[in-house]
Amino acid sequence: MSDRVVPAADRRRRRPTKQGVVLSEELIVETALRLIEEHGAEALSVRRLGRALGADPSSLYRYFRHTDDLMLAVADELIGRTLRTWRPTGDWLADLRDLGLRMHAGALAHPRAAMLSSYRVTGRVYEIQAVETILGVLRGAGFPDTEAVRIYHAYVDQALAFGALDSANTALPKPARDAEAAVWQAMYAQLPADTHPHIAATARHLVATMRHSSYPAAQDLLLSAAAARLAEIRAGERALPTRSAGRSPSS
Amino acid sequence: MSDRVVPAADRRRRRPTKQGVVLSEELIVETALRLIEEHGAEALSVRRLGRALGADPSSLYRYFRHTDDLMLAVADELIGRTLRTWRPTGDWLADLRDLGLRMHAGALAHPRAAMLSSYRVTGRVYEIQAVETILGVLRGAGFPDTEAVRIYHAYVDQALAFGALDSANTALPKPARDAEAAVWQAMYAQLPADTHPHIAATARHLVATMRHSSYPAAQDLLLSAAAARLAEIRAGERALPTRSAGRSPSS
DNA sequence: TTAACAGGTCAACGGTGTTGTCATAAGGTG
DNA sequence: CACCTTATGACAACACCGTTGACCTGTTAA
Incomplete structure (x- = not known):
């Protein structure tokens, strides 16, 4: 049926x-x-x-x-809510950073829904709207199509992936979460320097850093790499030699 | 009981x-x-x-x-296997890229385990070993402790988050997965240019790109930003040699 | 007013994780 | 060697789960 x-x-x-x-x-x-x-x-x-x-x-x-269809509908509703609160300024870098933080915050506000929907392609209205919008920002900034798509994909998946990851942590039952927090204090901070020199040397930083989400840092790294790439592209265009002078990761 | x-x-x-x-x-x-x-x-x-x-x-x-306990045991075994197959060369960038890809591949090979373990801190042997190793690579490359921890956190969480994200997709029941693949072909590739200009302009690239994981791209962006940061730090050190120079970088 | 049928309901199927209880063979003890 | 304890495997049952085929009934358009 x-x-x-x-x-x-x-x-x-x-x-x-x-x-x-x-x-x-x-x-x-x-x-x-x-x-x-x-x-x-x-x-x-x-x-x-x-x-x-x-x-x-x-x-x-x-x-x-089936249940799956229902989850897709839920996911799309979440995307829509996030998109509606976002006000782009025209500065592509700032706009993408802001949108990413909003998506992440939106996921954390609905942790369990985020976990279930982060990995789905809904093909519904709000999702399509988001794709169109982000692609527009990137192309408007001057990224050529191939680059725009590549960066779009990495950017969006990063937001979704971290959203789900941090949501999963948030959604952990209380005792389990307390136990996890304790591990960093009780285990990692106590490791002796002779067997684990690097952990011991950075224990203070680890304990302080690991309790927050690394999403803002990860997003900044990704976006700053994108900005660097854009600068390269622009330089290459201006000079218009056969190749851009700046070296890329190459590989 | x-x-x-x-x-x-x-x-x-x-x-x-x-x-x-x-x-x-x-x-x-x-x-x-x-x-x-x-x-x-x-x-x-x-x-x-x-x-x-x-x-x-x-x-x-x-x-x-319970089943969760079983999956955590499976996950720990996975970390161990990944670490064991990794052969660092001394080139921090190449080594981290390689390790990340291995972690991601390992996650994809065992989706359920990856999904469950990505957001948990187990404090078990292999996990500790991984932390120590990665921190060592970063500090050995010349990152000061604060930066090393920040980048470690972003790097690891990104690997875990993408591993879980792509795993979740892999773990989808087959019909659902086929449906997702079809969405890009059947829906996004057909959107008219007047309502969705950016999607229409990049449809070809979208269809081609979206069927693969964006993890390699995302990781390259993150690592290249880290490399840029390291270059900055080294330049700063050279200009301001308050500390003992130690061994010369010589890349 | 009425007939068609959209849409709500019921019951059942085959699956799941988990647990209370029982049975028995392994292994230490004398 | 035989005995006893008990660790560990087996069984049956419970409460769920998603899904579907058949049925029933109120709404609506003609």
Whole structure:
């Protein structure tokens, strides 16, 4: 039974649930998000979602082909929310840095949803809008198409990947998280210099640094490399010899 | 029943399974790894693992408290294997690039383990060894401690985060994965230029680029930024030789 | 007013991780 | 060697899970 789902636009008969709820794609997505936030990622199941909505679990299959489709819808809603709060200034570097931090913050604000959706390509409206926007920023800055796509891909995946990573940490049960924090203090900071000289020498920095997300640092490194690349490209264009003079990582 | 598990060291009675197999932590971990490799990430369940071992599923709970514990043991083994296959040459940049690619490949080979272990600090032997090694490479290259720790953190987290991200994608059920691949071809490549000019202009590159992991590109960007930073630092040192020069860099 | 059918419901299938209980063979002890 | 303890494997059951085929019923368009 694969044509159970009816496109949202064609829905006419808004028949209420036994418990009086009128279902809709938006209501389901919202409820799923709420459920995830309140009771954790593993609290999201078709059955629980049905219960939370006041509907039979199987009703949801009139709106989404499978759980996966539902997750994609949730993911897209998250992208949309982030994109709507972003105000580009025209400075590509600052704009991308800001957008990246917003995406990361958005993921952390909805950790469990972020974990589930970070690795999916939704092909839905907000995602497409984000792709178009970021590509526009890069091309507008002067990156040629190949470079723009390459950097777009790395930039976006980095934001998503760190978002998911830090979200996963955030979503850890309390005792587990405390235990992890303790490891750096209790184990790494105590290692003797003769067996682990480098850890011992930097223990102070490690303990201080490891408790924060490394995303801002990682993003700055990535973007500054992109900026350097852009400078090279511009220089090459101006001189217009056969090759740019600046050496690249080469490989 | 939480004290079902007996530490490996205390095991004395090697009682064979009904089917004649003698269980052990190593055998279980190995079999789990093999199962994942042969039949995909979703083929690993306690029941299937039991079947593959020739033992009742519940027997495994004498060795691991829950599935997560098992996956962490698998992950630790993975770190060890990756480190063991890595041959540093002394060129810090090439060595870190190589190690990163190995970590990423290792994660992809065992997606479930990678997803679970990416955001955890285990404090186990191989993890400590990895920290010490990478810090050593960075400090040996000439990064001062603060920078070394900052870059270490970004570098490692990026490897872990991309490993988990790409693993999650790999671990997707096959139909879902095919669907994702199709999205780029069928949706992004078809968007009209008047509504989505940037996507339309780069569609060819997008389709080609998006099917691969962006990790190599992202890592190259991060490492090249680090290299630029190191050049800066060295230049600063040369100009301001307050410290003993030590061995000359000579790249 | 009514008939078609969208959309909600029910029950069932085959899967999952996990645990309480029982059975038995291994291994130390005398 | 025989005995006893007990570690460890097996079994059965529990509570979930996603999904689907069949059924039932209220809404809506004609």
